[in-house]
Amino acid sequence: MPELIITKHLDVPGIDRLDVYRQYGGYEALEKALREYQPEEIVELVKKSGLRGRGGAGFPTGMKWGFLAKNEPRYLCCNCDESEPGTFKDRMLMEKNPHQLVEGVILTSYACRVSTAFIYVRGELAYAARQVQRAVDEAYAAGYIGKNILGSGYSLDVIVHRGAGAYICGEESALMESLEGRRGYPRLKPPFPAAVGLYGGPTVINNCETLSTVPAIVRNGADWYASFGTEKSKGTRIFCLSGHVKKPGNYELPLGTPLRTLIYDEQYGGGILGDKKLKAVIPGGSSTFILGADKVDTPLDFESVAAAGSMLGSGGVIVMHEDTCIVDAVLRMTEFYRDESCGKCTPCREGTYWLVQLLERIEHGHGKMSDIDLLLDICDNISGKSFCPLGDAATSSITSSIKLFREEYEYHVREGCCMVGPKARKPAAAAL
Amino acid sequence: MISEQAKQRMRELAARYPVARSAVMPALYIAQAEEGYVSRAALEAVAEALNMTVDDVESVATFYTMYYQRPPGKKVIKVCNSISCYLRGCDALIEQLERRLGIKRGETSPDGRYTLLTTECLASCGTAPVLQVNDEFVENLTPELVDRLVDQWEAEFQTEGQSQGRSPAGAGGC
DSSP: OOOOSTTTTTTSTTTTSHHHHHHTTTTHHHHHHHHHOOHHHHHHHHHHHTOBOSSSSOOBHHHHHHTOOSOSOOEEEEEEOOOSTTOOHHHHHHHHOHHHHHHHHHHHHHHTTOSEEEEEEOTTOHHHHHHHHHHHHHHHHTTSSBSSGGGSSOOBEEEEEEOOSOGGGGSHHHHHHHHTTSOOOOOOSSSOTTTSOGGGSOEEEEEHHHHHHHHHHHHHOHHHHHTSBOSSSBSEEEEEEEESBSSOEEEEEETTOBHHHHHHOTTTTOSBGGGOOEEEEESSSTTSOOEEGGGTTOBSSHHHHHHTTSOOTTSEEEEEETTOOHHHHHHHHHHHHHHHOOSSSHHHHHHHHHHHHHHHHHHTTOOOHHHHHHHHHHHHHHTTTSSSHHHHHHHHHHHHHHHHHHHHHHHHHHHSSBSSSTTBOOHHHHHO | OOOHHHHHHHHHHHHHSSSGGGGHHHHHHHHHHHHSSOOHHHHHHHHHHHTOOHHHHHHHHTTSTTSOSSOOOSEEEEEEOSHHHHHTTHHHHHHHHHHHHTOOTTOBOTTSSEEEEEESOOSOGGGOSOEEETTEEEOSOOHHHHHHHHHHHHHHHHHHHHHHHHOGGGTTOO
């Protein structure tokens, strides 16, 4: 098994408590940073490490920090609003090792000269929020957060803020609106948060896993971190494996590990449920394009997955076997975007409803052949034309599944039932 | 009625944030904890504590699904029906719960015991299918486990009913 970074101490009993976390080297990185580094040096260090955002877009973290406008006060928002279907790593990091996240938040705040940091935890994850709050309280008591941290002259306030059920708040500008006490509607960009963000101040927004990785980079150095992964996708990341595999779960692997290893290796997925044939994989949460079984040897790094026609996204790898009706699965994913569309812009608000109606009609055997191209046409009118990426995300599974499995859509229209899966007609009946 | 204590906590929260209205979401949680849902009194209390209009508070409360617009059941059961749970057979379990509880998804039982909801991905796809009972996770669901859960809830309500019957003074959750 390769060396672990983020999940290394995850299963140590009591690692969620300050004393145990410290026994395993916790807060050493913070002490080192405050003692030895100027804030800008940490930004350089993280740039050099090659760390890229683990929330979905994969933007280089250090570069993002470097974009911050010079005016003050500045803010940090840690995005723990994990809601992307197929993704369950941040919840685990918050529940099991919250101090690692808190240390990452403090280090990042110091590097970006932030005086107030927010940790925005998804509302449904009540236990995770309690764990993070307790870690923050312990860190305050130990002098790692507050005024004049460890005698360095640097002061920081950290506020844990709970969401209340809205996928859209994982979008960075909607998250800021929500933090400001409003409905979670996305903002127009530019200006980007680095220039005008929370309360109008320069704001850095990073994902939970991204910030949980920062302490290890500060402790062990940029070169050490960059020695994992591929040339352009450095380090490790947590892959959330779910769906039709024997051993679903979170697996930390160096970027560039083949998809096949994750799915079939005994240490990880252990193969397909019931030893059935692989049909398709969604590599980065339900917002990314579906890949066919022929792409199973794709290395899981940003560039290779993009070349294969999808995105590494949030690391949520959803596996579907041969008995999955693709139309029904896509319908389920599209219902999610319909329900979670915030309603601010028309293409997404109306388009996602329309997509669901068409998919339902096809799935239940009332579709027309022209509906398939109509789906593609609506997708084209949503993608790139909506206010925020939620609209684009709603179309990924539809366009990619029609490209890969068009005959299955056509079969639904022609035969009035599923081609595969539990709702497919028995072979004898189909022959009639 | 929202207690003076709760209103005080809302005012403290308002002071904790750089801008008072940032406390609207935690304040709504505080109010909801007192009344079980976001009542008119809850909206008014939050508005007063944060110096907002009632309509403004309501516009926030109605955006987020975790603020209840009407009283929910004592046990709010949220079953995930997103893609990973779907692939692992959540639909049959939701139907099983509907049968056992005698309500459809989205409904509250007439006796006020249960609210059954379907919900979006709960970040538990590795242990799918999954549900939450009043925010606590139950993972790796099977039909047998669902049956045991319902039995357990029924038993809890029964004991509660008996103890209330014996000491009426202790009833009412005060």
